[in-house]
Amino acid sequence: MRSTVPSAALLLCILSRQSCAEPRRACRNVPGSPGYPQAATWNAFNATISGRLVSAVPSAKFCADRLGGCTDAEWSSALFRNTIPGAMISVNWEQGYDFSPPSLCYRNGTTCGQGDVPLYSVEVQTVTDIQAAVKFASRHNLRVAIKSSGHDSSGRSTAPQSLLIHTNKLSSISFTDEFFVGTHNMGAAVTVGSGVHMNDLYQQGKANGRITVGATAATVCAAGGYVQGAGHSALAPAFGLGADNVLEFHIVVASGELLQVNSVSNSDLFYALRGGGAGSWGVIVSASFRTFPTFNSTRALITLSATDNTAMAALATLHAKHIFDLDATRSGGYFYLHRDPTTTASSMTLESFLINQTVAQSEAILAPFLTAAQALPNITIASSTYTSALINDLLFIADDNGGNNLVGGSRLIPAATYRNSPETVGKVYQQLLDSGAQAILGNLVAGGQVADNAHIDSAVTPAWRTAKTHIILSNQWLDSIPLDQIDAARSRFKRIQLPILEQLSGPNAGSYSNEADVMEADFQTTFYGPNYRKLSAIKSKYDPNDLFIVTTGVGSERWDEWGLCLV
Ligand SMILES: Cc1cc2nc3c(=O)[nH]c(=O)nc-3n(C[C@H](O)[C@H](O)[C@H](O)COP(=O)(O)OP(=O)(O)OC[C@H]3O[C@@H](n4cnc5c(N)ncnc54)[C@H](O)[C@@H]3O)c2cc1C
Ligand SMILES: *[C@@H]1O[C@H](CO)[C@@H](O)[C@H](O)[C@H]1NC(C)=O
Ligand SMILES: *[C@@H]1O[C@H](CO)[C@@H](O)[C@H](O)[C@H]1NC(C)=O
Ligand SMILES: *[C@@H]1O[C@H](CO)[C@@H](O)[C@H](O)[C@H]1NC(C)=O
Ligand SMILES: *[C@@H]1O[C@H](CO)[C@@H](O)[C@H](O)[C@H]1NC(C)=O
Ligand SMILES: *[C@@H]1O[C@H](CO)[C@@H](O)[C@H](O)[C@H]1NC(C)=O
Numbered sequence: 313m314r315s316t317v318p319s320a321a322l323l324l325c326i327l328s329r330q331s332c333a334e335p336r337r338a339c340r341n342v343p344g345s346p347g348y349p350q351a352a353t354w355n356a357f358n359a360t361i362s363g364r365l366v367s368a369v370p371s372a373k374f375c376a377d378r379l380g381g382c383t384d385a386e387w388s389s390a391l392f393r394n395t396i397p398g399a400m401i402s403v404n405w406e407q408g409y410d411f412s413p414p415s416l417c418y419r420n421g422t423t424c425g426q427g428d429v430p431l432y433s434v435e436v437q438t439v440t441d442i443q444a445a446v447k448f449a450s451r452h453n454l455r456v457a458i459k460s461s462g463h464d465s466s467g468r469s470t471a472p473q474s475l476l477i478h479t480n481k482l483s484s485i486s487f488t489d490e491f492f493v494g495t496h497n498m499g500a501a502v503t504v505g506s507g508v509h510m511n512d513l514y515q516q517g518k519a520n521g522r523i524t525v526g527a528t529a530a531t532v533c534a535a536g537g538y539v540q541g542a543g544h545s546a547l548a549p550a551f552g553l554g555a556d557n558v559l560e561f562h563i564v565v566a567s568g569e570l571l572q573v574n575s576v577s578n579s580d581l582f583y584a585l586r587g588g589g590a591g592s593w594g595v596i597v598s599a600s601f602r603t604f605p606t607f608n609s610t611r612a613l614i615t616l617s618a619t620d621n622t623a624m625a626a627l628a629t630l631h632a633k634h635i636f637d638l639d640a641t642r643s644g645g646y647f648y649l650h651r652d653p654t655t656t657a658s659s660m661t662l663e664s665f666l667i668n669q670t671v672a673q674s675e676a677i678l679a680p681f682l683t684a685a686q687a688l689p690n691i692t693i694a695s696s697t698y699t700s701a702l703i704n705d706l707l708f709i710a711d712d713n714g715g716n717n718l719v720g721g722s723r724l725i726p727a728a729t730y731r732n733s734p735e736t737v738g739k740v741y742q743q744l745l746d747s748g749a750q751a752i753l754g755n756l757v758a759g760g761q762v763a764d765n766a767h768i769d770s771a772v773t774p775a776w777r778t779a780k781t782h783i784i785l786s787n788q789w790l791d792s793i794p795l796d797q798i799d800a801a802r803s804r805f806k807r808i809q810l811p812i813l814e815q816l817s818g819p820n821a822g823s824y825s826n827e828a829d830v831m832e833a834d835f836q837t838t839f840y841g842p843n844y845r846k847l848s849a850i851k852s853k854y855d856p857n858d859l860f861i862v863t864t865g866v867g868s869e870r871w872d873e874w875g876l877c878l879v
Contacts (some may be wrong), residue, residue, distance in 0.1 A: 339800070357444070401712065435481060455876055485512065511532060527543070540586075553587075561598070612696075614662045616685055625739065628742075637677060643666045647662050648661045648663070716788055723783055739815070740827055755783070
């Protein structure tokens with residue numbers, strides 16, 4: 313497959329009217345290509361970036377080569393994986409399953425292929441490092457990858473044969489009471505480097521009496537993929553999406569230029585960076601987000617058990633009927649369903665963040681649903697905890713879990729579905745569970761201010777503005793299963809789960825590009841909706857040679873699966 317692609321592109325050059333003496337660059341340079349930099353060239357480059365160039369290896373190789381290896385706790389720690397330049401948080405993205413033959417590096421394996429892991433990484437610390445890396449990659453026609461946390465659920469922060477620009481050391485945080493865009497005072501804001509983790513943002517916010525719209529995660533980077541995708545949050549119904557709250561970016565674009573991007577300068581790029589998809593525009597140095605005065609809230613963590621899928625379906629319908637119960641307080645949260653793989657039982661865990669509410673107020677808000685749930689046959693409340701604290705502390709998580717094989721797919725479910733046909737929710741959940749789904753992750757992170765922000769002129773897909781929830785189906789597997797079963801797991805969402813889920817979302821509904829299936833058939837429409845054409849034009853202006861290409865990103869239709877050759 314792969315070798316036929318460049319020759320097709322070369323043929324195009326011969327057949328087209330353009331001069332073939334200077335042929336179109338059909339493929340990126342990889343080791344062995346005549347244009348690939350020699351060792352001396354790499355060394356000279358390394359010297360210009362204070363020795364911050366490292367060879368990247370798969371995390372399993374890093375651990376195998378490390379004295380004493382990596383403990384299980386280290387292997388599964390996102391914080392630890394962040395210290396390994398080649399590591400992704402979900403290790404499947406490091407594997408080259410689709411290479412011929414597959415190039416794999418398993419934790420306890422006896423062989424190790426480089427797979428989808430970049431060859432080199434620039435561990436950037438300054439803007440100058442980023443500019444040098446971008447110019448070097450451009451001059452030598454290299455495949456580029458950009459990574460901050462490596463959390464990406466579509467593996468977009470790694471690429472085979474590439475030069476990685478790794479921004480996780482850009483960890484500055486600064487708060488201000490007056491943030492100016494041009495001459496306009498936008499009020500209080502925080503400026504974060506693109507390597508700043510959510511947990512640092514929540515903690516530093518606490519010290520400053522402020523809160524920002526952010527993820528329910530420890531190590532996802534606010535100024536990395538999060539904001540470029542849209543950025544949902546338990547606080548989104550109260551304050552809008554992450555992308556609705558960003559005021560400015562500093563970004564190094566393909567020319568190597570550092571740009572200030574906001575509503576008055578480079579405003580077309582500002583449009584694109586807010587929802588137009590991660591990794592397609594340049595290397596973000598920092599972003600400035602609006603902050604709000606912090607406040608006390610209550611986190612309600614309640615697990616309900618169902619003995620079988622029929623009982624869970626009834627619970628899901630009941631939950632759908634009560635989905636608007638949190639609206640009066642503009643609160644949000646999660647409803648995660650897990651099926652016990654060994655029995656017929658399943659559980660639904662509700663994690664609600666009740667904004668500005670006491671425990672008693674929160675109990676009263678959830679009571680109508682919980683009372684009705686307990687009256688359902690074969691449903692029991694397994695546990696229930698209410699915690700009141702500063703919202704910063706409630707959102708703080710110390711670390712994220714990683715080192716597993718995990719893919720998923722999702723749809724934004726319109727509020728109208730819940731209003732008009734909540735029974736469909738139970739029916740769909742039952743079909744998903746009966747089809748073998750292990751986890752259905754409901755995110756109650758839309759409506760409220762997300763809907764009220766529909767007027768904002770950004771690339772956030774309009775499906776977010778009419779949605780009530782964002783539902784993810786996640787699929788996991790162990791390295792020990794055969795490759796054909798791994799392929800089946802990788803395509804399970806597309807083959808089995810999406811046709812079922814579409815009964816809820818409708819056939820042409822949107823999906824959140826940051827937590828989505830890499831195999832989406834029409835990613836342009838599904839992730840970007842009516843914005844794709846405009847985004848394509850902005851892409852051509854700021855990145856005319858497609859230096860920044862990611863799977864399912866704007867312009868990626870011009871490239872093969874690996875972003876190595878034009879198709
Ligand atoms: C445990 C967990 C919880 C999550 N919770 C939420 C949530 O609550 N809300 C939500 O909206 N999403 C959530 N997500 C999804 C998350 O938004 C995406 O995984 C997102 O892509 C992560 O961005 P990142 O920069 O941290 O990750 P990375 O994997 O480092 O990068 C992701 C994408 O952003 C690009 N990128 C990274 N850094 C830069 C940079 N400096 N400049 C330009 N491009 C860059 C990469 O090229 C890649 O395309 C969660 C994910 C996980 C794993
Ligand atoms: C880059 O230089 C540093 C410092 O001299 C060195 O430790 C590192 O190994 C070099 N990187 C590569 C890929 O050679
Ligand atoms: C691999 O080895 C580690 C310890 O060396 C062990 O704990 C783990 O269970 C093994 N299997 C996998 C799939 O990681
Ligand atoms: C949160 O509650 C604590 C304890 O009741 C109180 O001391 C504190 O002032 C409250 N903080 C805010 C921001 O309301
Ligand atoms: C929380 O309550 C305080 C005091 O009533 C109010 O000033 C603040 O705006 C509220 N915050 C939110 C997010 O509703
Ligand atoms: C409740 O569970 C029992 C045992 O699993 C089952 O026989 C019964 O049909 C269930 N009832 C309903 C109404 O789902």
